[in-house]
Amino acid sequence: MAGKYYNLDNMLKPKSVAIIGASQSPGKVGHIIMQNYLNVGYDGELYPVNVGAEGLILGKKSYKSVLDIKKPLDLAVIAIPAKFVPQALEECGKAKVKSVIIVSSGFSEVGDSGLQEQIVSIAKKYSLPVLGPNCLGVMDLRSRVDTMFLPTFKIDKPSIGGVSFASQSGAVGSTVLDMISHENFGLSKFISYGNAAVVDEVDILNYLGHDPDTKVIIFYIEGVRRGKEFVEVAKEVTRLKPVIMIKGGITPAGSSAAHSHTASLAGSYAAYEAVFEQYGFIQAKSLDDMLYFAKIFETQPLSTKKRIAIITNGGGVGVLAADSLYLNGLQMAEISDDAKKELRKVMPPIVxxxxxxxxxxxxxxxxxxxxxxxxxxxxxVDALMVISLFQTPGADSRVAAMIIKYGSEGKKPIVVVSPGGNYAEVHNNMMESSGVPVYPSPEDAAKALAALVKYSEYRERMGSLNAEDKNIKKSK
Amino acid sequence: MAGKYYNLDNMLKPKSVAIIGASQSPGKVGHIIMQNYLNVGYDGELYPVNVGAEGLILGKKSYKSVLDIKKPLDLAVIAIPAKFVPQALEECGKAKVKSVIIVSSGFSEVGDSGLQEQIVSIAKKYSLPVLGPNCLGVMDLRSRVDTMFLPTFKIDKPSIGGVSFASQSGAVGSTVLDMISHENFGLSKFISYGNAAVVDEVDILNYLGHDPDTKVIIFYIEGVRRGKEFVEVAKEVTRLKPVIMIKGGITPAGSSAAHSHTASLAGSYAAYEAVFEQYGFIQAKSLDDMLYFAKIFETQPLSTKKRIAIITNGGGVGVLAADSLYLNGLQMAEISDDAKKELRKVMPPIVxxxxxxxxxxxxxxxxxxxxxxxxxxxxxVDALMVISLFQTPGADSRVAAMIIKYGSEGKKPIVVVSPGGNYAEVHNNMMESSGVPVYPSPEDAAKALAALVKYSEYRERMGSLNAEDKNIKKSK
Structure with missing residues (x-):
């Protein structure tokens, strides 16, 4: 990993963590974070810190300051009111804590840039990687780290997988986490980075780009401060793995909203779009698209070719699918005479x-x-779009099982279209849990296929499209 | 109702029905249709007809021909192999059956236009409204009529409401029915019309346009044969109620697919688009959009004004919402000084x-x-977009209840954005069942609001935007 960017291993895989602001009171943020560490089965050392501490907090011996712990600390999570944060951070520096996450808000996003500048200068003094402030922190399902202070019953937990997600916005972050498990794909790491006072999008992109557990990166950004470095890192990362971007503040209205949200200068979208395009980012225009794209990239092989076979058990949805391919720059495959001969053996005359x-x-x-x-x-045929309408008489779990058989082969990209209610959803969950991406409409599936082809073409231009990217059985 | 178009009351509210092809064998289409009539509690007269009939079919006395019934028949449903259909239809004519639905396939959609022409000429001879062939027939929840031959456990049944849905494609029809109940809005009538040999899109648009139980019409079409009449009826209907159109076969690829599907000549999309635009149709570009539009039109008042207040419990999603409004031609409302004063009483300083x-x-x-x-x-403020992220600590059922209170007032259009998994979905169902449209993303909500404003402007131009359309408590 390039030495000029922050290494985030100590944040995401800490062997020892201090929770500054830990509390016995269930409502407090510091209590929820402690509880989350305990709930997910974190097996490193955990040290509650609270200036007013006496005795145990959630069964662990507590400290008045990190300076009192006198043990090596990979990470300190700071969850106390903004005005006390600089002093706590200073103490982390003195105690040689290796990384810090500040979840507290009340800094430049509410106009207090003085307080935020203090954070930045303390971090510099100690060369300390600091995430936040005004963020949710991180989640890593493999290392069982979860600094989020949200009620766990409100968010479906994703399974362990290959998609890492970085979000400037905490709310987008927690919502997307919830959506990820709904879409049945697996999460590697989640990083909510808020005001990006110290660790910023460049460090995160670089870190995830080199993280062996991350196959696909999804990113919600409102602004980028270090443009030159961002491009430098992007060039290196996007030739290795897909990076899906959604940019908040692409319009004058959104841009001013972004400024008051995380104090980002959103900049001209035309400029961003040009950079995204040039450096091989996959652009999503909505949260849905971001997730729909992530699904296909996590499970399906790359392909630069665009002749798509549409298989359907409903004519009208087939018509809409044909329209969608065309509108997304893809082609409908032709059926060869050999294929016709084979198919005629099984299909009734009405087909x-x-x-x-x-x-x-x-x-x-x-x-x-x-x-x-x-x-x-x-x-x-270069890829398949399989439309399986589970409302029809013939479609049932055997059809889903058959789709799983071919859809998880990894030889050609396969997308499934299956709209509907409860009966369809049971089968959609089956297919997605087995690594087959399912979409609610042909339009969504065609957009995802088009994004896959476009990114594959970029990789080919960069000379980094290898045989194993085009023909692999990806592990879930 | 204009006398020049078919009245479909006998199909949708029949007092007596003959099922031609009725059978004791559970797998047969004629069995499923009979069973469906019985299951939904149809309380008219039901006569099974089968050439090989002996004794009872599903507990009802059976007949070898409709000619043997010798009672008034409002409707005959024909579910027998294509080659026997002309004779059965001829007998319906002789028996003075008032309307016929042919669900059988194997006509012009498989290239047999001769057989279909026979149907047309028999229908003409007896002035008989015939729906189909190659269709699913009709469903009317109020009159408890359901001619669909699909396994009922595969399709969630919508509740009774104000949206009627006509579909040239049977598969699109059944899938959308399933999606409708998933989106929690209410159905009035469903009409699947297949090859449109006799009763066509013009008759159906005219009928639904004048149906007092239909508030909103959604329509999947692949082609229109009687262009002049279609425009004539459209002019009359769209000034009275919203008609949402999705057109299959808008591209060369889709158009040729449509031709082999229902033998439609899809025609140039540019021509269709111009007609849709001129005559006030609401155009949906995907099945999702069609349903998302239907939801807002069923429950919210019309408004030609476009200053939208965004209320959110998550900054980043607010930024995306601001972008979405702008991209859809809407404006973000400004907060007046009076409003600020009121809000400051409740909101903490961080807001x-x-x-x-x-x-x-x-x-x-x-x-x-x-x-x-x-x-x-x-x-x-002309309309509200309320973003309620149920992943956050403060959002719970009380927030949903509060949104219902204002969202069902019917004074200004309100749309809700609530993405996520299980916990969110429980609350989304609560809100939707109470008549508040919920969307998975700000993009979807903004598109729906923009469609509402655009249609309201059309109504204003047509001089048919009345006070009660703009300020009503619509019944569910």
Whole structure:
């Protein structure tokens, strides 16, 4: 890892943590953070710190200051009112704490840049990586670290996986975490970085770019301060792994809102868009798109080719899918004579041998299986869009199982379209938990496929598209 | 109702129905249709018809032909193989059946236009309104009619409400029905019309346009045959109620797919778009948008004004919302001095008096209530976007209840943004069941608001925007 950027290992994989502001009172932020560390089974050393401390806090011996601990500390989490933060940070420096997360708010986002400047100068003095202030901190499911001070019952916890998520906004962060588990893909690391007083988007991009547990990065940013460094790191990272960006404040209205939110100078979106485009970022225009893109990149192989076979058990949705491919710059594959011959053995006469391949409302696992078998092998087909309407008579768990069989092969990108209610959702969860990305509409699926192809083309231009990216069985 | 178009009352509110192809065998389409009539509690007369019939079918006396019934028949549903349909239809004509639904497929959509022409000429001979062939038929929750031959456990049944849905495609139809109940809005009538051999989109638009139980119409079409009549009816209907259109086959790829699907000539999209625009249709570009638009039109009042107050408990999502308003041609409202004074009484100092109104992560029902109370009355605010992130510490069922209080007032349009997983969904269902439209992202909510404003402007231009459209408590 380049030495000029902060290494965040001590924050994300700490062996010892001090919680400054830890408390016995259930409502306090410092209490919730302590409790979260205990709940997720963190197995390092945990030291509650509270100036008014006496005896135990949540069963752990407490300290009045980090200076009293006198043990090596990888991380201190500061959760006390803003005005007391500089002194606490100073003590962390003196105690040789290796990294600090300040979750407290009340700094430049409320106009108090003086207080924030104190933080910055103390951090510099001790060369201390400081995350925040005004942030939720971090979550790493593998190292069982969770500094978030949110009620756990309100947020579905994602499973362990390959997507890391960095967010300038804490609220976007916690909401997206909740959405991630809803979309059934796996999380590696979550970093909420708030005002970015010390550790900023450049450090985070660099760190996640080199993190072996991170396959895909998703990023909510409102502004970038170190433009030159950002581009330098981006060039290195995006040729290695997909980085999906959503930028808040792309309009005059949003930009002024962003300024009062995290004191970001959002800058001209045209400038950002040009940078994103040039350096291979995948741009999402909404939170939904960000997640829909992450899903396909986590589970499916890359492909620069764009001839898509559409397999459907509903004609009308096939028509919408054909429209969607076209509108997203993709092509509908043609069915070769060999493929037709193979398919005719299984499909009833009512099924036309044309694309989109409408297998009729009574299509069952045999028809789905035959079509996926043929198109998975057909050299004229580069990727598959499988539309499985679970409202139809033939579609059931066997169809889902068949889709999983081919959708997790990793030879060609496969996306599934399955809109609907409860019965559909049971099957969508089945498929997604097995690594097959499912979308609520052909439009969403086509957009995700188009993002995959576009990014693959970038990698090809950069000379970093390897055989294993195009034909792999990715692990979940 | 204009006499030149088919009246579909006999199909949707029949007092007596013959099921041609009714069967004792559970797998058969004619069995499922019979069973559905019985399941939904249809209280008219039901006559199973089967050429090979002996004795009872599902407990009802069966007949070999409709000619043997010798009672008045409002509707016959034909569910037998295509080649036998002309004879059965001829018998319906002779028996003076008042309307016919042909669910069988195997006509022009598989290239057999000869068979379809026979249907058309028999229908003409007897002036018989015939729906289909190649369709799912109709559903009317109020009259307890359901001719769909789909397994009921696969489709969540919508509640009774004001949205009617017509679909050329059966698969789009059943999938959207399932999605409707997922989105928690109420259905009036569903009409799947397939190949449109006799009754077509013009008849259906005219019928639903004059149906007192239909407040909002959503329409999936692949093609329109009678352009002049379509425009004539559209002019009359869209000035009375919102008609949301999604058109399959808007691209060369989709258009050729549509042709092989329901034998539609999809035509140039530019031409359609111009017609849709001129005659006040609301255009949806995806199934999601179609439903998201239906939700706001069913529950919220119309408004030609576009100054939107954003209330949020998460700064970053507020920034994205500000961007979304701008991108959709809407404006962010300004907070008047009076409003600031009122709000300051409730909001803590950390809350900036600027728009979007970020009430902070610990905002509770009191803060939400105060903001909605102030902006509901503020003459500088035309509509509200309320962002309620249920992942945050302050948001719970009391916040949802407060949103329901103001969101169902019907004085100004209100949209809610609430993304997330299980905990959020419980509250989203609460709010939607009480008539408050909820969206998964600010982008979706802004698009829906923009569609509402655009349609309201059309109504104003047409001189049909009445006070009660702008300020009503709509019944669910």
């Amino acid at each position: 036309n041998m044309s694309m989109p391949m409408d297998m009729a409302g009574d299509a069952d696992d045999k028809r789905f299986g035959a079509a996926m078998e043929v198109f998975s092998k057909d050299p004229n | 900036n008096m600027s728009m979007p109104m970020d009430m902070a992560g610990d905002a509770d029902d009191k803060r939400f209530g105060a903001a909605m109370e102030v902006f509901s009355k503020d003459p500088n």
